[in-house]
Amino acid sequence: TYRMSILFMGGLMALFVMGAASAGADSPKLLIETAGLANLQEENSSDLLVLDLRPKDDYLQGHIPGAFHFDYEQLSEERDGVRGLLKATDALARVLADAGIDSAKQIVLYAGMANPVDIKNATRAFWVLDYLSYPRVAILNGGFAKWKHEQRPIEKEPVFAAALAPSALPIAPRPERLVMQQGLIALQNEHETAVLDLRSVEDFSGASKSDFVARAGHIPGAANVPASSLLEARENGAYYIFRAAQELEATLR
Secondary structure (H helix, E strand, O other), rough: OOOOOOEOOOOOOOHHHHHHOOOOOOOOOOOEEEEHHHHHHHHHHHHHHEEEEOHHHHHHHHHHHOOEOOOHHHHHEEEEOOEEEEEEEHHHHHHHOOOOOOOOEEEEEOOOOOOHHHHHHHHHHHHHHHHHOOOOEEOOHHHHHHHHHHHOOOOOOOOOOOOOOHHHOOOOOOOHHHOHHHHHHHHHHHHOOEEEEOOOOHHHHOEEEEEEOOOOOOOOOEEEHHHHHHEEOOOOEEEEEEEHHHHHHHHHH
16 A cells, blocks of 8 residues: 655646556546547436546637537636635635536546647646545546547537536535645654655756746655656657556555
8 A cells, every 4th residue: 555645746746646656446537538438428428427627729729529629727816926726725626616517426537648748737626626525527548649640530610518506506615625834844853754846857956947946946755656657648648648557556655
């Protein structure tokens, strides 16, 4: 089993990967293949909500039939000069309700996946929905790039979901999915915490720094597991998918 407290920086991909790698037969399906999504569309499209997390211009040039565009950055905000902080629960409820993201439905998220960095769009949205106790959320393995490479149907007309009342969403934050700075310090002092930094080797070492990061380097004690190392290219780089579950499990243990 994984250590009790495991925290992530530079994206929430490892949280998703660990759940997918260790899920049992009775666990919610966290990763769905393109063929699986196509089957769901045929079987029960009324219970399905497909979210396209790519830039809006990419969505309008072509998207999976029935999918509607969602700007996942609406879930975050800047406070005291720090970007990417999660909005308050009531604000999240309003954003999700306005977008019609119904927690009663099976939700499938997809990013572009012609580039490994695209996965952050899907994993960030997955984490927020998981944090808010959405029960059925899955990421499309290979994203839009794999869907297109397989010559599956694509449409260009935008799709919109009907807005919901925020009170219609039974949102229940899961505190074990989020840690604040002081909480991390306290956990590290207990010596039971593994901190994973999913940024690039260059960002981790301090050789490079994103413009929104105040200082180069990493949190003391953190281990570097670049998000790109959890993916593999297929069809000569046409798209990226998650590595096999056994490989992921070995990497994260």
